[in-house]
Amino acid sequence: MAITKGSLILIDYTAKVKDSDEIFETTIEENAKKSNLYDPSIKYEPRLVSIGEGWVLKGLDEFLSSAKIGDNLNVDIPPDKAFGLRDPNKVRMIPQRKFGDKADEIKAGDVVDIDDRRGFVRFIGSGRVQVDFNHRLAGKTLIYNVNILKILKTDEEKTSSLVKRRILVDSDKISISFNKSELTIILPEESFLIDGLQVIKKAISGDLFKFIPSIESIKFLEIYNKSKPTSKAQTDEAKAQTDEAKAQKDEGKAQKDEGKAQKNRLL
């Protein structure tokens, strides 16, 4: 099966700055550790890419559209297809006092957030700070070492990868089943309180309808099971605490409603 626009593929890659050989991103744990990029909260695993969708840098996207499964290649990506050219107008002199309480602590090399933008401090002198608001990798040619692992073929593996892309739990904890054009996704309890889960489900639905045309409806299922109390005493205690908390909360709410009603009348 050839890679074409709309294909879903899994790739491993390690990306470097060409000049300095500095690794700035990788999907491979070993390479992350070698380059001090390693973050234990990240799960290092192949990345899902849809060709031609802008999910990766333009230069990489273009390369992938003509790649073949099994390729393991180095790709040079020029700045205009990576993080853009450097813009000298994005280097600004800023009065040091604008940095408020922290003004005295700023030093060259710091990353600072100011005026809703993130920049890099180049030097400080005479009460002024030179900040470079260009992307750190603007103007750089990058080298991606890319390993094209797999093209996703079945609806099951596409679904699994598209769900996992947006819900960061182990994919074997998410149950996926098809009944003709009807897809059912059972989410594990550990995902129930993920920030923005409802928006994530909507986005996943959009992805699935787009990439798997045979799907007509998607059911998201969340199952709560009654917990089995270990002893009666514990249950009663827990119940008493819950009741108390609830009473306090209801009282607070009543007071707030009252306050609102009162305010409405008085204004």
Add this chain to the structure above:
Amino acid sequence: MAITKGSLILIDYTAKVKDSDEIFETTIEENAKKSNLYDPSIKYEPRLVSIGEGWVLKGLDEFLSSAKIGDNLNVDIPPDKAFGLRDPNKVRMIPQRKFGDKADEIKAGDVVDIDDRRGFVRFIGSGRVQVDFNHRLAGKTLIYNVNILKILKTDEEKTSSLVKRRILVDSDKISISFNKSELTIILPEESFLIDGLQVIKKAISGDLFKFIPSIESIKFLEIYNKSKPTSKAQTDEAKAQTDEAKAQKDEGKAQKDEGKAQKNRLL
């Protein structure tokens, strides 16, 4: 079926301050309109109460535990079983300047939020503001006119009321079905983006397990259906816009990740 602790009942009520005859809360639209309480965003309908759970004021809760279906009675509730006694120590003199920019606009009768508490301005003079932090109804005897409409008997009607209590959509849009000890609740699409829906589902599950002991598991189901495009041109246009938005978002994310990585290295 007698009303006992743990019963779920539906009541209508209209609550007044005994001294002034002022209505401050009601479940009946007509009474809300008569008393200038009416808020078109509120659905006026009977309220679900679980006896002995503190869902309503203590005095009302006690009254309900000995009431009978069909009762339509006036209940006097003394302050200590309503909003508490008035505490003279909760009346404070506060320097007017503490109210910041708005200090000059404050007048007697205003409701103000200060020091994380809500109070009522009694008078202003010599640069000081007397604020009463007692609940507006503290010290008041209340009269509730209560109509005991119904005791909920079947698991279906209990479930429906307990779900509706926390999800404010028309209950006929929520589908509820039992398969022995397994309950399935299908939520309508209009509820998918309700603020805090995931926490609400967890709370509803807790309520259902508590009030309907036969339930062993609860499935919440949300169904997304593929939308049928009205014409090809529209679809293509929508798609182009989505792709563009996504590309911009991914770029933003990449930049942010980069920024984070950079920061980690530099600090």
